[in-house]
Amino acid sequence: MGLTEVKVPVVDARVQDAITDEQAQFFLDNGFLVIRNVIVGEELRLVQDEMQKLFDRGSAGVVNDPDYMYGVGVKSGQQILKRIEYVIDKSDPMKALLGHPFILRSVEKLQGRNFIPTWDSMVLKAPNEGVIVPWHRDAAVPEGCEDKRPIFNVDFYLDEADLQTCLWVIPASNQWTKAESDARCGQPGFSTEDAIPVPMQPGDVIFHNIEVLHGSPAGDGNPLRRTVYYEFRPGEIEAEFGPHTLEYLPIKQQVLLDCIQRRQAASYSQGETPYVYKPNGAFAVSSRKQPEAYRLPHEVYWRR
Structure with a gap:
């Protein structure tokens, strides 16, 4: 299928409860899906304000905190904030965002x-200093895994992303072999002849498969672009292949249950139909417990 034939569906979280079967199939085929108007009104303002506080703290320079990550600015050549890890731990509105019913119903589908x-992180393009994100896959499906359910990120956009700052994706590259992916990522520069841009507005969301090729060019005069990433994985794949230990899974289930309850108590969620998390089999949860922590360092629970 040529790029002119990739008809990106219009998904609006204000008028549907979850993605449709057709929208889900587009995602499975192409590795990405755009959802408009997921965060709106009071919630959008709160989330923007909370993440601005983290951005300001990180931009001032944080010493000896591995959660704040830096790259080289394209104009100044100085260390520029590019990523903040564990945002759910750092902000109550980000906890409530994890409980968003449209998102969770779509993840379940x-x-x-x-x-x-x-994972939960915020990735940044600082004003006038946008660090290039070369073509890449976020990760690989575990070797030997025959389960075809996708592992993917939910990308919440807090700022407008125009052609100067937006993500570019190569549709259907989630279906490429490793050799095909490596060859494309090895090409010099940031060529876009086989890719499409994905402009976004504040509150919009992209689902992107961890194996779809994506990236963004370096900024020059770019405005601030903040994007929050929540990753989800099928429990069966995580239990068999990792990368986290089995101990990690029930702890994160309790974090999710807590965040769903927090969302129900939020003023801006009134009128929503809450998501009901009912895992079954070996993943069934008998009761909800208050999480002891929301920051669960990956390296502590790393299987390999």
Whole structure:
């Protein structure tokens, strides 16, 4: 299928409860899906304000905190904030965001009811200093895994992303072999002849498969672009292949249950139909417990 034939569906979280079967199939085929108007009104303002506080703290320079990550600015050549890890731990509105019912119902449609939330981060393009993100895959499906359910990120956009700052994706590259992916990523520069841009507005979301090729060019005069990433994985894949230990899974389930309850108490969620998390089999949860922590360092629970 040529790029002119990739008809990106219009998904609006204000008028549907979850993605449709057709929208889910587009995601499975192409490795990405755009959802408009996921965060709106009071919630959007709160999340923007909370993440601005983290951005300001990181931009001032944080010493000896591995959660704040830096790259070289394209104009100044100085260390520029590019990523902040564990945002759920750092902000109550980000906890409530994890409980967003449209998102969780859509994740269940794609992964099944035993899904597990894994990573939570904010990725940044600082004003006038946008660090290039070369073509890449976020990760690989574990070797030997024959389960075809996708592992993917949910990308919440807090700022407008125009052609100067937006993500570019190569549709259907999630279906490429490793050799094909490596060859494309090895090409010099940031060529886009086989890619499409994905402009976004504040509050919009992209689902992107961990194996779809994506990236963004360096900024020059670019405005601030903040994107929050929540990753989800089918519990069965995580239990068999990792990368986290089995101990990690029930702890993250309790974090998810807590965040769903927090969302129900939020003023801006009134009128929503809450998501009901009911994992089954080996992943069934008998009761909800208050999480002891929301920051679960990956390296502590790393299987390999």
